[in-house]
Amino acid sequence: MNNTLNNPNPSLAVGRYNYDAIDHQFLKERINQFRSQIERRISGELSEDEFKPLRLMNGVYLQLHSYMLRVAIPYGILSSTMLRGLAYVSQYYDRGYGHFTTRQNIQFHWIKLEEVPDILTHLASVEMHALQTSGNCIRNITSDEFAGLAADEILDPRIYAEIMRQWSTLHPEFTFLPRKFKIAISGSSTDRVAACFYDIGILTRLNEEQKPVFEVWVGGGLGRIPYKGKVIRDDLPPEHLLAYIEAIIRVYNLHGLRNNLYKARIKILVENLGIEAYREQVEKEFATMDLDQYRLSDELVAQIEGSFGRPVLENHPGAAEVLAKHRQQDKEFDRWVKNNTHPHFHEDYIAAVVALKEVGQTPGDASTEQMHALADLADEYAFGEVRVTHLQNVVLGHVQKDKLYALWQGLKKHRLATANLGLITDIVCCPGMDYCSLANARSIPVAKQIAALFEDAELQEKIGPINIGVDGCINSCAHHHIMNIGVLGVDKKGEEFYQIKLGGSSYKEGAAIGSILGAAVKADEAVKAVEKLIYFYLEQRQENEHFIDTYRRLGTAPFKEIVYATA
Numbered sequence: 001m002n003n004t005l006n007n008p009n010p011s012l013a014v015g016r017y018n019y020d021a022i023d024h025q026f027l028k029e030r031i032n033q034f035r036s037q038i039e040r041r042i043s044g045e046l047s048e049d050e051f052k053p054l055r056l057m058n059g060v061y062l063q064l065h066s067y068m069l070r071v072a073i074p075y076g077i078l079s080s081t082m083l084r085g086l087a088y089v090s091q092y093y094d095r096g097y098g099h100f101t102t103r104q105n106i107q108f109h110w111i112k113l114e115e116v117p118d119i120l121t122h123l124a125s126v127e128m129h130a131l132q133t134s135g136n137c138i139r140n141i142t143s144d145e146f147a148g149l150a151a152d153e154i155l156d157p158r159i160y161a162e163i164m165r166q167w168s169t170l171h172p173e174f175t176f177l178p179r180k181f182k183i184a185i186s187g188s189s190t191d192r193v194a195a196c197f198y199d200i201g202i203l204t205r206l207n208e209e210q211k212p213v214f215e216v217w218v219g220g221g222l223g224r225i226p227y228k229g230k231v232i233r234d235d236l237p238p239e240h241l242l243a244y245i246e247a248i249i250r251v252y253n254l255h256g257l258r259n260n261l262y263k264a265r266i267k268i269l270v271e272n273l274g275i276e277a278y279r280e281q282v283e284k285e286f287a288t289m290d291l292d293q294y295r296l297s298d299e300l301v302a303q304i305e306g307s308f309g310r311p312v313l314e315n316h317p318g319a320a321e322v323l324a325k326h327r328q329q330d331k332e333f334d335r336w337v338k339n340n341t342h343p344h345f346h347e348d349y350i351a352a353v354v355a356l357k358e359v360g361q362t363p364g365d366a367s368t369e370q371m372h373a374l375a376d377l378a379d380e381y382a383f384g385e386v387r388v389t390h391l392q393n394v395v396l397g398h399v400q401k402d403k404l405y406a407l408w409q410g411l412k413k414h415r416l417a418t419a420n421l422g423l424i425t426d427i428v429c430c431p432g433m434d435y436c437s438l439a440n441a442r443s444i445p446v447a448k449q450i451a452a453l454f455e456d457a458e459l460q461e462k463i464g465p466i467n468i469g470v471d472g473c474i475n476s477c478a479h480h481h482i483m484n485i486g487v488l489g490v491d492k493k494g495e496e497f498y499q500i501k502l503g504g505s506s507y508k509e510g511a512a513i514g515s516i517l518g519a520a521v522k523a524d525e526a527v528k529a530v531e532k533l534i535y536f537y538l539e540q541r542q543e544n545e546h547f548i549d550t551y552r553r554l555g556t557a558p559f560k561e562i563v564y565a566t567a
Contacts, residue, residue, distance in 0.1 A: 015385035037055075060111075075185075076104035076145055077386075096367055097365050098366055099362070099365050100392050138183065142161075142193060142390060145389040157187035163300075185203075191511075192507070203215045215234045217232070218231075219266055228513060229267070251278065316401070319401040323337070340421045350401050353395050373411075377411065381399050442496060443489055468530070482506040486504055488501065496523060499520040
């Protein structure tokens with residue numbers, strides 16, 4: 001099957017917004033502008049300080065060893081054509097791989113500055129870009145990786161994410177915010193985007209009249225000072241989404257600190273003012289706006305929705321029975337289905353999560369070969385659509401249940417069938433000091449060592465659901481603050497040390513920021529600490545109790561004692 005079969009409009013790529021002539025012309029002009037800026041930098045006409053804001057606006061970072069390009073994947077949706085475009089960049093402009101991030105972007109860490117315009121031109125040819133992936137702007141809008149297919153979905157968040165993307169791109173009032181600004185949206189009341197840890201997080205629920213409304217969180221964030229956000233409004237009609245978000249950001253843009261990098265985020269402003277005072281100012285601003293100019297009419301929403309390709313999901317009687325038979329016959333496949341699939345609203349389909357977390361692999365990395373393989377498998381089994389998760393994995397969303405076994409066999413050939421989603425080796429990890437100039441310590445080796453300790457599949461199943469994040473600096477790209485076990489690299493007089501946090505949880509239900517366990521330790525001790533924590537949990541847990549529940553029942557003290565007790 002290729003991505004045009006069972007698609008009501010074969011000219012549209014399934015699952016994502018398809019560019020029109022205006023979009024293509026805009027990217028062309030932007031690339032030409034940046035090409036000129038790069039030429040001026042290389043010639044010496046622009047200094048690095050002068051060039052820095054220009055390159056950041058185009059997703060280019062200067063890291064430890066080379067330039068890095070961060071490419072946007074709006075709301076996490078890729079077509080197979082786009083994924084092959086990324087594979088091309090990894091093969092011809094990088095070192096044969098790309099790194100998927102917790103913001104549903106992809107990074108290439110070995111880019112030559114003079115080749116960036118050619119890379120961006122190639123990306124534009126497959127309807128991709130690097131805008132809004134850096135700088136003090138509204139960043140790439142993220143969403144639920146099961147958008148448009150989850151059984152509990154109230155509305156499709158991709159439509160509203162795309163509307164926000166178009167609204168925010170080059171918005172004249174928000175081009176230079178006090179700091180970067182991140183928005184996430186889910187079409188369900190089930191939080192699958194960690195909504196309360198975003199600058200603005202949006203969940204969807206039904207009101208008393210059974211009409212969809214948005215629950216809007218504001219002031220969340222991680223980094224140096226982590227905060228759980230607060231609900232600023234729980235009954236926002238979808239038609240007023242843009243107006244209300246603009247009101248929130250206007251207030252932030254007016255009052256956000258610009259003289260202190262570490263206190264410039266909206267989370268600090270909300271905390272200092274208090275949510276009631278912040279809400280009052282937002283509602284006052286909202287009341288002054290001409291809502292007719294911002295209103296998302298049914299016609300406008302339908303127009304944006306019409307630019308998305310959608311699969312026609314035909315009935316396949318007996319597909320579930322075929323899947324059940326395959327699971328019964330193959331225990332390895334059965335384990336993968338148990339761990340790495342998600343229910344689909346159509347009873348004959350299922351969503352398959354492809355873990356980029358094979359033991360020994362850098363979490364979130366995909367090789368050129370794997371990207372091509374995923375594109376081919378997406379064409380054959382998933383209407384040519386691939387989704388990126390905020391936990392550094394990917395999803396093939398619309399797979400017939402009777403074809404899932406064949407898909408799994410195809411994934412196995414390319415080391416993409418690791419059955420560890422949500423288990424201890426499904427570790428989230430930032431690039432750390434192997435690449436990033438902000439890092440204090442390496443994160444990748446520590447993540448790999450922890451995973452190696454628990455490589456045995458039976459042991460992983462015994463431990464059960466748990467999440468671990470390993471960060472090389474306080475910026476928390478791997479979300480260590482809100483993981484059940486967080487590992488943070490810190491610098492002590494030029495040496496790499498690691499701080500352990502326990503008890504974090506990233507979603508609305510039970511969301512929490514982890515607590516520091518004790519003094520930072522060296523890398524090998526940090527790995528041993530995680531091992532001790534896990535085996536202590538196995539000794540202490542009650543029946544069917546997950547790690548986070550055991551920790552909450554016992555508290556920090558016994559876990560601290562088991563790690564820091566002297567022999």
